[in-house]
Amino acid sequence: MSTRIEEWDQRYRTGQQVFETPAPLVVQFAGGLAPGSALDLASGPGRNAIYLAERGWIVTAVDGSSIAIELLRASNPSIDARVADLESDGFAIAIEAFDLVLSCYYFQRSLIPRVKSALRPGGLLIMIVHLAGADQPQGTPTRACPDELRAFFSDWAIMHYREGEPGESGHRHAVAELVAKKPH
Numbered sequence: 001m002s003t004r005i006e007e008w009d010q011r012y013r014t015g016q017q018v019f020e021t022p023a024p025l026v027v028q029f030a031g032g033l034a035p036g037s038a039l040d041l042a043s044g045p046g047r048n049a050i051y052l053a054e055r056g057w058i059v060t061a062v063d064g065s066s067i068a069i070e071l072l073r074a075s076n077p078s079i080d081a082r083v084a085d086l087e088s089d090g091f092a093i094a095i096e097a098f099d100l101v102l103s104c105y106y107f108q109r110s111l112i113p114r115v116k117s118a119l120r121p122g123g124l125l126i127m128i129v130h131l132a133g134a135d136q137p138q139g140t141p142t143r144a145c146p147d148e149l150r151a152f153f154s155d156w157a158i159m160h161y162r163e164g165e166p167g168e169s170g171h172r173h174a175v176a177e178l179v180a181k182k183p184h
């Protein structure tokens with residue numbers, strides 16, 4: 001297990017970063033959609049996955065932290081919740097299987113092609129990533145540089161893109177938010 005995931009296990013074990021409410025961006029853009037199938041990547045204990053499941057979505061959630069997935073399963077056993085390290089090949093993301101994909105506060109450049117292929121044509125992607133500081137203009141392995149996220153989806157219909165302060169409390173670093181529709 002990677003050090004990063006061990007750190008997340010430890011946070012969740014001690015009750016840190018267990019948010020009760022879904023990300024406002026998810027509520028804003030997915031709250032009014034007709035339910036379908038959704039994938040929540042790096043779901044954590046599942047605030048967004050649970051929000052969707054309660055609205056009739058069939059949700060698959062995946063996170064590297066087994067503690068997060070235990071918490072998620074205890075909150076909502078209807079969610080197909082998997083423990084997997086997204087940096088390895090441990091979780092095969094089904095192709096064109098989802099109407100909605102979420103990736104909130106998780107950034108892994110190598111995952112972007114799989115995120116794109118997971119959505120059905122016309123499906124919606126909601127991503128929030130942390131931005132690197134001004135002293136790291138190329139970004140870092142887990143933080144994007146300005147405009148990087150939007151550039152990955154230049155051929156998609158971008159419904160929302162914003163860089164700046166996080167749109168919710170509990171996050172200290174600047175973010176990029178993207179909501180984009182996969183072309184038909």
Ligand SMILES: C[S@@+](CC[C@H](N)C(=O)[O-])C[C@H]1O[C@@H](n2cnc3c(N)ncnc32)[C@H](O)[C@@H]1O
Nearest residue numbers: 008042043044063064065084085086087104105
């Ligand atoms: C900031 S939390 C975000 C949780 C959730 N998306 C939310 O918005 O509340 C980042 C999550 O990424 C997960 N994570 C980090 N590295 C991972 C990896 N390599 N594979 C799978 N999950 C990972 C952590 O366990 C943690 O739950």
